[in-house]
Amino acid sequence: MKEGSRVRGYKGSKITVRTPAKINLTLQIFHKRPDGYHELETVMQSVDLLDRVGIRERKTGGRGQGRKENTISVKCFPKRFNVPENENNLCYKATELFLREAKLNGKHIEITLYKKIPPGSGLGGGSGNAAGCLKALKRLFPGNVSNKRLALLAGEIGSDVPFFLHGGLAVCKGRGERVIPQRAFVDFFAVLAVPGFSLSTKKVYENLPSLKTQKNTVKSSGRYSARLLQALRNGNFNALNDVLKNDLGKSRLDAMMVIQSIKDALVNAGAEGSAMSGSGSCVYGIFSSRDGAKRALKVLQYSLKSCTLFFTRSIPDGVRITS
Numbered sequence: 001m002k003e004g005s006r007v008r009g010y011k012g013s014k015i016t017v018r019t020p021a022k023i024n025l026t027l028q029i030f031h032k033r034p035d036g037y038h039e040l041e042t043v044m045q046s047v048d049l050l051d052r053v054g055i056r057e058r059k060t061g062g063r064g065q066g067r068k069e070n071t072i073s074v075k076c077f078p079k080r081f082n083v084p085e086n087e088n089n090l091c092y093k094a095t096e097l098f099l100r101e102a103k104l105n106g107k108h109i110e111i112t113l114y115k116k117i118p119p120g121s122g123l124g125g126g127s128g129n130a131a132g133c134l135k136a137l138k139r140l141f142p143g144n145v146s147n148k149r150l151a152l153l154a155g156e157i158g159s160d161v162p163f164f165l166h167g168g169l170a171v172c173k174g175r176g177e178r179v180i181p182q183r184a185f186v187d188f189f190a191v192l193a194v195p196g197f198s199l200s201t202k203k204v205y206e207n208l209p210s211l212k213t214q215k216n217t218v219k220s221s222g223r224y225s226a227r228l229l230q231a232l233r234n235g236n237f238n239a240l241n242d243v244l245k246n247d248l249g250k251s252r253l254d255a256m257m258v259i260q261s262i263k264d265a266l267v268n269a270g271a272e273g274s275a276m277s278g279s280g281s282c283v284y285g286i287f288s289s290r291d292g293a294k295r296a297l298k299v300l301q302y303s304l305k306s307c308t309l310f311f312t313r314s315i316p317d318g319v320r321i322t323s
């Protein structure tokens with residue numbers, strides 16, 4: 001059966017969305033807010049490590065058939081990733097929110113995730129999947145939810161979800177949900193090193209040393225994002241290691257020592273800059289040339305045996321419907 005073709009028992013065709021990973025080129029934390037979140041500024045870039053999300057509406061035979069409530073099923077492959085297939089999956093949350101916003105009842109939505117992005121690695125896999133669901137649902141039920149509302153729903157699901165509706169290079173503010181896309185496309189290669197453990201975002205934040213800085217006391221010249229964007233605009237990859245900064249690396253978790261050793265290995269292998277992505281555990285190395293990245297990959301296969309390595313390239317967009 002060809003993907004996208006009409007199947008008995010299904011309304012319309014299956015929509016497939018490609019959802020990329022992101023890396024945080026900078027992440028600066030200002031202060032803890034009364035709502036418990038941290039006020040931050042981060043520069044994110046999407047890369048071509050891609051998950052695939054399939055969505056379709058079931059016509060008959062679904063659980064809850066004939067009743068008014070919506071039913072949502074999530075299946076995730078490969079099973080070894082242990083991604084929840086229940087209401088804890090961000091795709092479930094995204095679908096539930098979308099159907100409520102669109103005032104749709106009695107719908108049976110089936111979601112299938114084909115994952116390559118390791119969960120709990122700071123690469124935003126789950127957030128991208130959720131953004132992909134929103135985009136697919138908007139295609140499936142056009143006219144019900146505006147783009148503006150879709151972006152607000154994305155922010156309700158998680159701080160990183162709105163970024164994936166844009167992708168490319170973007171500065172994100174607030175708790176991460178306010179996205180300012182950057183027009184220039186910066187083409188580079190990134191080797192991602194994912195150690196054999198994942199990190200809980202909540203725990204990484206909880207173990208930060210006390211924060212005194214208020215956002216309005218940080219001048220533009222003190223912003224990590226300003227310095228990073230300047231280096232990228234000038235094509236100054238030599239300066240990259242000094243401007244890739246992530247405050248979450250200051251978290252007092254033992255794992256941060258392992259993260260530091262992976263960063264060192266990436267720089268020793270020739271990366272022009274290296275940093276942890278988001279709340280980890282992934283550490284990436286940036287390369288201006290494909291050859292440099294490929295050479296490093298060969299070395300790292302021996303020096304970082306405990307990590308899964310991915311060869312990636314920056315891409316100019318976020319979630320995209322492919323069929």
Ligand code: C5P
Nearest residue numbers: 036037038158159160175176201202205
């Ligand atoms: O928004 P998201 O659900 O991805 O955040 C996961 C957790 O990370 C939050 O519950 C919070 O503990 C922490 N977080 C934070 N400040 C942010 C983003 C996330 O404290 N700006």
